[in-house]
Amino acid sequence: MSLGTTAVAPPRSGLSPRRRGLTATSPFLRAAAGDRPERVPVWFMRQAGRVLPEYRALRATTAMLDSCRNAEMVTEITLQPVRRFRPDAAIFFSDIVLPLAAVGVDVDIVAGVGPVVAHPIRARADLDVLRPLQPDDVQYVSTAVGMLIRELGETPLIGFAGAPFTLASYLIEGGPSRSHTRTKALMYSDPELWHDLLGRLAEITTGFLRVQVDAGADAVQLFDSWAGALNEEDYLRYVAPHSARVLAAFADDGVPRIHFGVNTGQLLGAMGAAGADVVGVDWRVPLDEAALRVGGDRAVQGNLDPATVFAPADVLAEKVRDVCRRGAAAPGHIFNFGHGVLPESDPGVLAHIVDLVHEF
Numbered sequence: 001m002s003l004g005t006t007a008v009a010p011p012r013s014g015l016s017p018r019r020r021g022l023t024a025t026s027p028f029l030r031a032a033a034g035d036r037p038e039r040v041p042v043w044f045m046r047q048a049g050r051v052l053p054e055y056r057a058l059r060a061t062t063a064m065l066d067s068c069r070n071a072e073m074v075t076e077i078t079l080q081p082v083r084r085f086r087p088d089a090a091i092f093f094s095d096i097v098l099p100l101a102a103v104g105v106d107v108d109i110v111a112g113v114g115p116v117v118a119h120p121i122r123a124r125a126d127l128d129v130l131r132p133l134q135p136d137d138v139q140y141v142s143t144a145v146g147m148l149i150r151e152l153g154e155t156p157l158i159g160f161a162g163a164p165f166t167l168a169s170y171l172i173e174g175g176p177s178r179s180h181t182r183t184k185a186l187m188y189s190d191p192e193l194w195h196d197l198l199g200r201l202a203e204i205t206t207g208f209l210r211v212q213v214d215a216g217a218d219a220v221q222l223f224d225s226w227a228g229a230l231n232e233e234d235y236l237r238y239v240a241p242h243s244a245r246v247l248a249a250f251a252d253d254g255v256p257r258i259h260f261g262v263n264t265g266q267l268l269g270a271m272g273a274a275g276a277d278v279v280g281v282d283w284r285v286p287l288d289e290a291a292l293r294v295g296g297d298r299a300v301q302g303n304l305d306p307a308t309v310f311a312p313a314d315v316l317a318e319k320v321r322d323v324c325r326r327g328a329a330a331p332g333h334i335f336n337f338g339h340g341v342l343p344e345s346d347p348g349v350l351a352h353i354v355d356l357v358h359e360f
């Protein structure tokens, strides 16, 4: 593998020649556009990571965020699952809190825990650190995307970022939370501070996605992993306008926008309406039902329960086929799990799922 060190010149406007070709031929990009390619495209959230021994070996002595700042490591880790599973898309190796760290937030990723924020947001003065992200803050991201699209050939690259609500939850709680209590308390008690915070996060997220798209990412996924903690009314009032601003910033780039959350059965319509081309669905709502809730006019992504990898082979195969059958109810379907790959999964089973989906 040849790994250069300089970024390719970003396409400033319109579609790059590479992307124009891929848009017509790649099953992933065709399905995202609402088409029915010759095979159902498949990739896995968290396909890079602890499930792969080669990842664990490479990461052994490097902290998570440091590995995200090393373009050679990012490139290698992004490619590892592509070599193993031959999925229909690669996802850029990084983390949703990386852009927060890049603007100066004191945040680290603690193994087995997740993001931990040293000074959680409690008052207006705590927002000062949240300045807009400049491309120079994450030069290594442009470099890695440039290296990746050269290595990936016909396999599209998905760029991603955390949505404002999910980032806000980490910043306000100080770490992972089940109930998002402090987050909701701030949202209800100080809406002005809340909207200022989410507005700043929307700007940082847009900046982080902009760097990836300008360097050549073929699609973007906005992870609002914890939005499912909200009912539709609160989601629409406190969250959707900010996520919509992020998604709208990429309306003219020709890159499909995937909008994903967990436990969001009640929000699927709203998450589509926020400006997504593809709505990500967890395993709790069957895809045909999800397609109806989304409104019948956009593609869906999902939604095998990630724990199905531990089921007997015949049960697994039937569940994979069931997801494919139900996904056919939507204008386009990208196969995925309903949430990230579980670290205890057998990589051989993941490769087998790719084959099962492609045989469907």
Ligand code: CP3
Pocket (backbone or CB within 6 Å): 044, 045, 046, 047, 048, 049, 050, 059, 064, 091, 092, 093, 094, 095, 096, 097, 109, 110, 111, 112, 113, 114, 115, 160, 223, 225, 340
């Ligand atoms: O393969 C991929 O999907 C690309 C890489 C990716 C990572 N994080 C790498 C990672 C992506 C897309 C993310 C997004 C992310 N990060 C989300 C949204 C997706 C989701 O799961 O809902 C969230 C909520 C985070 C925050 C975060 N970062 C958590 C909860 C954790 C897990 C902590 C743990 O150890 O259990 C991380 C760390 C992280 N991000 C790892 C990886 C591969 C594990 C780091 C390690 O190897 O120890």
